[in-house]
Amino acid sequence: MSSPEEKKTFSPSDAKLLATYEYPQILYASCLDPDRRALFVGGSDYAVYRVDLAAEKPAVEQRWRSHDNYVSALTYHDGVVISGSYDGQLIWTNAESGESLRGVKDAHAAWIRDAVLARDGSFVASVADDMLVKLWDAKTGELITTFAGHERLTPEGFATALYAVAISPDGTTVASADRIGHVCLWDVKSGKRLRRFEAPTFYTYDAVKRSRSIGGIRSLAFSPDGSKLAVAGIGAVSNVDGFVGPCRMELWNCVTGERIAACQDKHQAVLNHVAFHPVEPWIVAAGGGDGGGVISFWNRQGSSSTHLAKLKGHAQHFSLDAEGRHLYAAGHGGVQAWTLFPREG
Amino acid sequence: MKRTALTSCGGQDHTIHRRSFLSGMLAGSTVASFGGVGLEADQPAVKPLRKEQRHVLFIWLAGGSSQFEMWDPKPGRETGGPFRPIDTTIPGYQVCELMPQTAAMMDRYAVVRSLNTEISAHAPAADLISTGRPKEAAIDYPEIGVVLGHELAVRDSELPDYVSMFLPSEGRRRPNPGFLGGRHAPLLLESGLRPENIGLPAGVTDAQHVEREHLRELLSSKFAQRRAGSDLISGYNSAYQKVRGLMRSDHLFNLDQEPQKVRDQYGRTEFGQQCLLARRLIEAGVSVVKVARGFWDSHHDNFESHRELVPDFDHVMSVLLDDLDQRGLLESTLVMVLSEFGRTPKINPNVGRDHYAAAWSCAFAGCGIRGGSVYGKTDADGKTVVDGEVDAADIAATAFKAVGIDPEKHYQVGLRPVPLAREESHAIDDILL
Numbered sequence: 175m176s177s178p179e180e181k182k183t184f185s186p187s188d189a190k191l192l193a194t195y196e197y198p199q200i201l202y203a204s205c206l207d208p209d210r211r212a213l214f215v216g217g218s219d220y221a222v223y224r225v226d227l228a229a230e231k232p233a234v235e236q237r238w239r240s241h242d243n244y245v246s247a248l249t250y251h252d253g254v255v256i257s258g259s260y261d262g263q264l265i266w267t268n269a270e271s272g273e274s275l276r277g278v279k280d281a282h283a284a285w286i287r288d289a290v291l292a293r294d295g296s297f298v299a300s301v302a303d304d305m306l307v308k309l310w311d312a313k314t315g316e317l318i319t320t321f322a323g324h325e326r327l328t329p330e331g332f333a334t335a336l337y338a339v340a341i342s343p344d345g346t347t348v349a350s351a352d353r354i355g356h357v358c359l360w361d362v363k364s365g366k367r368l369r370r371f372e373a374p375t376f377y378t379y380d381a382v383k384r385s386r387s388i389g390g391i392r393s394l395a396f397s398p399d400g401s402k403l404a405v406a407g408i409g410a411v412s413n414v415d416g417f418v419g420p421c422r423m424e425l426w427n428c429v430t431g432e433r434i435a436a437c438q439d440k441h442q443a444v445l446n447h448v449a450f451h452p453v454e455p456w457i458v459a460a461g462g463g464d465g466g467g468v469i470s471f472w473n474r475q476g477s478s479s480t481h482l483a484k485l486k487g488h489a490q491h492f493s494l495d496a497e498g499r500h501l502y503a504a505g506h507g508g509v510q511a512w513t514l515f516p517r518e519g
Numbered sequence: 520m521k522r523t524a525l526t527s528c529g530g531q532d533h534t535i536h537r538r539s540f541l542s543g544m545l546a547g548s549t550v551a552s553f554g555g556v557g558l559e560a561d562q563p564a565v566k567p568l569r570k571e572q573r574h575v576l577f578i579w580l581a582g583g584s585s586q587f588e589m590w591d592p593k594p595g596r597e598t599g600g601p602f603r604p605i606d607t608t609i610p611g612y613q614v615c616e617l618m619p620q621t622a623a624m625m626d627r628y629a630v631v632r633s634l635n636t637e638i639s640a641h642a643p644a645a646d647l648i649s650t651g652r653p654k655e656a657a658i659d660y661p662e663i664g665v666v667l668g669h670e671l672a673v674r675d676s677e678l679p680d681y682v683s684m685f686l687p688s689e690g691r692r693r694p695n696p697g698f699l700g701g702r703h704a705p706l707l708l709e710s711g712l713r714p715e716n717i718g719l720p721a722g723v724t725d726a727q728h729v730e731r732e733h734l735r736e737l738l739s740s741k742f743a744q745r746r747a748g749s750d751l752i753s754g755y756n757s758a759y760q761k762v763r764g765l766m767r768s769d770h771l772f773n774l775d776q777e778p779q780k781v782r783d784q785y786g787r788t789e790f791g792q793q794c795l796l797a798r799r800l801i802e803a804g805v806s807v808v809k810v811a812r813g814f815w816d817s818h819h820d821n822f823e824s825h826r827e828l829v830p831d832f833d834h835v836m837s838v839l840l841d842d843l844d845q846r847g848l849l850e851s852t853l854v855m856v857l858s859e860f861g862r863t864p865k866i867n868p869n870v871g872r873d874h875y876a877a878a879w880s881c882a883f884a885g886c887g888i889r890g891g892s893v894y895g896k897t898d899a900d901g902k903t904v905v906d907g908e909v910d911a912a913d914i915a916a917t918a919f920k921a922v923g924i925d926p927e928k929h930y931q932v933g934l935r936p937v938p939l940a941r942e943e944s945h946a947i948d949d950i951l952l
Contacts, residue, residue, distance in 0.1 A: 199597065200870060218866070219597070244601045260601045285601070331788050332827040385789055386814035387827060415582065416819035416869065444820075462869060463819065487868025506868040 184453055184515050186471040186480045192500075192511040195225050197234045201504035203248040204493045205255065207269055213493060214255050214269065215504045216245025222257060222267070225502075225509060234508060238272040240265050247289035249298060251312055258286035258300055266315055276315045282306065287337045288393075292345040297362075299348050301339040307350045307360060321360045323367050324352045328387055330379055340394040340403070347428065349403055353377060353390035357405060359428060369431045373424055376407040378414065388414040392461070393448040396428070397474075403428050406448035406459050409438045417444045417463025421479070423472055437472060439479045441465045447491050450474075451514075452498040460503050462488030469503055469512070485510065573886055573922045574801045574852040575667045577809040578794075578836070581685070582641075582816030585862035585872055588615050588825040589832075590880035591632045591897055598864035598900045600822055612893045617829035620837035626891040627840055627849075629883045629950035633895020633904040636860060636911050639874040641816075644859035645692055651915025652941050658932060661697030663915050664807050666939055669703050670924050671806035677764020678771075678805050681705035684712070684793045685811035694809065698932045705809070706765070712796050713772040717765060732763055771803050772796065784838050791835045798842055801852055815858060819869040840884055853886040853921045857914070864901045878904045881914065883950060887921030892950040912944030920946040 201217035213225040214237075221239040225232050240257075247258030255269045264281040267274050282302030289300040297318055298310045307321035328334045338351040347368065351357045357371040379387040388411045395404040403426045411419035420438040423445060427434050443463030451458050455474040462468060467485025469492070487506025494501050501512045592615045593599035604613035607625035614622050621628070638644040638653075647653055650660040661669075668681030683694050683705040696704040706714060719728055770776060774795060785791040790812045797808040812832070817824040836856075843849040861879025862872035878897045884890065895907030916926040919939050926940035940946075 200866065218601070243603070328827075331786060331831075333830055335823070335826070381789070384814055386824060388820065388824070390823075414814055414824075415816040416871070467868070488870060506870070 186456065186514065188516055189483075189501075189512050189514045190516045191483065192513050193232065195232055195234045195509040195511065197223065197508035200488075200490065200506050201509065202244055202246045202490045203257070204491045204502060204504040204509070205248040205250040206493045206495060206502070207250050207253075207255075208496060210270075212269070213502050213509065214248050214250065215509060216241075216248055216257060217490075217504070218244050220245060220259070222248070222255065224269075227500075227511070232511075238267055238274070240267065240274050240277070243285075246286055247300065249289055249291040251291050251295045256289065256291070256298055256312070258289040260285040262286060262302065264289065264298070264300060264310065264315065278310070278315055278317075281308065281310070285335075287335060288339045290339055290341055292341045293343050294345055296345065297341075299339045299341050301336040301350050303333070303335050305334070305336050305352070307336070307339060307348060307358075309348070309362065319362075319365050321348070321350070321358070321365065321367070323358055323370075324350065324356060325354060328354050328377075328379065330381070330385075330387065332387060335390060337390055337392050338394040340396050342396045342400040342428075343398060344400055347396075347400070349394050349396065349428075351391035351394050351405060353387070355389075355391055355407075357391065357394070357403070357426070359403075369428070371405075371426055371431060371433070373405055373426075373433070375409055375424075375436070376405070376422060378408075378411040378419065380414075384414045386414045388417070389419070389444065392444055392446045393459070395448045395450055395457070397450050398452075401428055402426065402434065402474075404448045404450065404457050404459075406445035406461075408444035408461075408463065418442055419444075419463070421445050421459070421461065421463075421468065421470065423448065423457065423459060423479075425474070435475055437479065439470065439481075441468050441470070441481065443468050443488075445470075446489065449492070449494060451494065452496070456498075458492070458494070458501065460489035460492050460505075462505065467505060469501070469510075483510075483512070571851055572673055572804060572806070573671055574805070574848070575664065575671070575807045575918065575922060576797055576801060576852055576854045576885075577664055577807070578832075578854065578856045579685075579809055579811040580815045580832070580856065580858040581645075581811050581813040583644075583858045583860045583862055583874055584815040584828070584832075585817065585821060585825055586632070586878075586880040587862065587864070587872070587901060588617060588822070588829055590614060590630050590882060591901055593864075593899065593901045596900050598866070598902070600866065602822070602825075609891050609893060615829065617825065618833040620833050624837060624840060627844075627884045628890060629888045629892040629894065630880060631882070631894045631907075631909060631914070631947060631950065632880045632897055633907040633909055634861070634876075634879045634881060634911075634914070635904050635908050636876045636879075639860050639876040641859055641874075642692070644874070644876060646695075647911045648857055648859050648914070649692075649694070650697070651912045651944070658935070658937065659695070659697040660937075661699045661703065662694040663918060664694050664809055665696045665699055665703050665705065667918070667922065667924075668705065668807040669699055670919075670939075671922065673804060673806065676804055678768055678800075678803060679706040679765065680805070681807040681809070682708065682797075682800050682805050683809040683811070684708040684796065685809075685813070698930070698937075705807070708772075708796075712774060712792060713769070714765065717769050717772075719766070728766075768803065771799055774799075781842075784842075786831070786834055786838075788831050788835070790831055791838075794835050794839045798839060798846075798848075801843070801848055802846060816874075817862065818867070818871040818873055821862065821866070821870060821872045843885065849885045851886050853888065853918060854884040855918060856882040878902060883917070883921065887923065887952055889950050889952050894947055894950050907947075907949075909947060910944075912941035913947060916940035916944040916946040917951065920948075921951055 241259035243260035284303035409422035442465035445461040489505040607622040860876040929936040
């Protein structure tokens, strides 16, 4: 075990790839069971897989298949994996036995894009392309409340998407973000919308040169003190046939509603997932695009970025262990396991 | 061959506006006079059609739309993607869930799911599909739309035979008049829905412009009397007549003249407004209209792009077919939905689909088409055609036959007889009335 001092000085450039756990399709979601050192992943073949990280040779092993479309969200709490899917269902499954405990068949009327668990384990927040944010009792699966307010169409009249959701560390605020660059903050207790940010750079639609949209805010993360929100996606795209635009991350002040920083990187990719790393000053993000797949670390002031690695394909999601020692990036072709503190051995 | 059917990028330098439209037509006349295309063939030859004018509307999904996310879904397969299939009005035939309105009016469509066109690079594939032939160094084949415009032209019409709509970055290419010559080039709407420079020159009234035209006609007829039978003079007169007609047709390009309700029905997307204009032009007598809707080239994020593009296509096409039908135009208008190719079964590392020409789909509706037909079949993963394979020449032959033109009719190009559709092509009779 390393000392706190060592963690504070870790450098992403020291990170090392430990292993690749192959999977023939696309993984969209992951979560960790910290007690049993197991990683759960799910994706385009509708199944949920388990990787026993304590095994001598960890492998991606199918555990259950209870969804009827892509598995797009996984979160773990107290021996239970809660999964969301493009089939609109949320399903609670015993992580060890694979027994389905409960399911909400029509949790959403469209693709579920993301689902996250409150830090205290009391509720789950889900978002979907019905443009609704829903809170669910994490134990019973009962619907607690619904937040509506995201536009149902893009300004050009096309279908949009509600990609991202995050819950503040104290569980009082939920953030959601959509394809056209709108971020909403919701008060969990009152159900009211507290604030709405517009981050239009994440959405590209050039009616003159290329009349198709691309981009969107793909991920959100609250800072450990809940005062800031990291917003991730892609900057202005020059060719909508692909993610031909810079990785982009913005930091917003949740209290004042002001943008604190906007940072782009020359690497051309969309950032599909973002999280505050437990060790200052890092924010970690992962994605992929014209420049290839990428995992990158960003300064919390948003002033600079350090690339960790280029991947074979898009990274769609990642899981960090509690201390931020290991990172598991899920995406096209499987999982990459990285150690961020290699000096620990 | 076993065939099965289920039953039930450029700049502004080539923009054709009023002046270049005129010069192109005149250039074409010159070609006709000096042996480019034989005179006999240069005369529109489908006389019976004059009584009931036929039209063709090309819907060109530039970049290559995905057959998986439209006409040939493969649910539950690794290649299938996340969209579900939905039933259509044809028993046993399903389309992607992104096309609910199309599914409900599938009795109007004929779908061909068995195209194998081999070429999967944009420009040569677009050439192939647009002409029905691979490129040849020795001969410059015209686009099918140009041939159809020529064949279906209404003599003495003041309207262009062919109007092609696309943005320079979108349709990727302009219809090539090929050996038919510039006089058959379409009127291009590239920067908006109205032709450029269509108004009168500054300081010239309409009456003055008409007087000028009368004077030109007088001089021209005197000149022609001394040179009886000159096709060049005939071409000049035709060209001026078209330009004058185009100027008089300015209102056609003004969608503000459509009732608000109709504009709203088509939707305010660019594709919707283009299709509304296409209907106006067809109704007014334009023989061939092409609407190019671009950005289907989904190498990255294929599912997100098709979530945007296909519902718009679905809605607009449904309104368009209804509108044509209600106006009594669908029976006389062949509607063709084409791309340069389809998209790969394999979902690539960027969650995209790449170019794929070995097994893809297109669709027809309207004039001469047996609605409610599904022709050909691909394997369970959509990788290969397993039944009713057709190629670009067959599609061209089908289009000609649908509007009553013999695909074997020849043009005489120099010493070479050139059939409208490539030798050995076969119209897909199963989808034709």
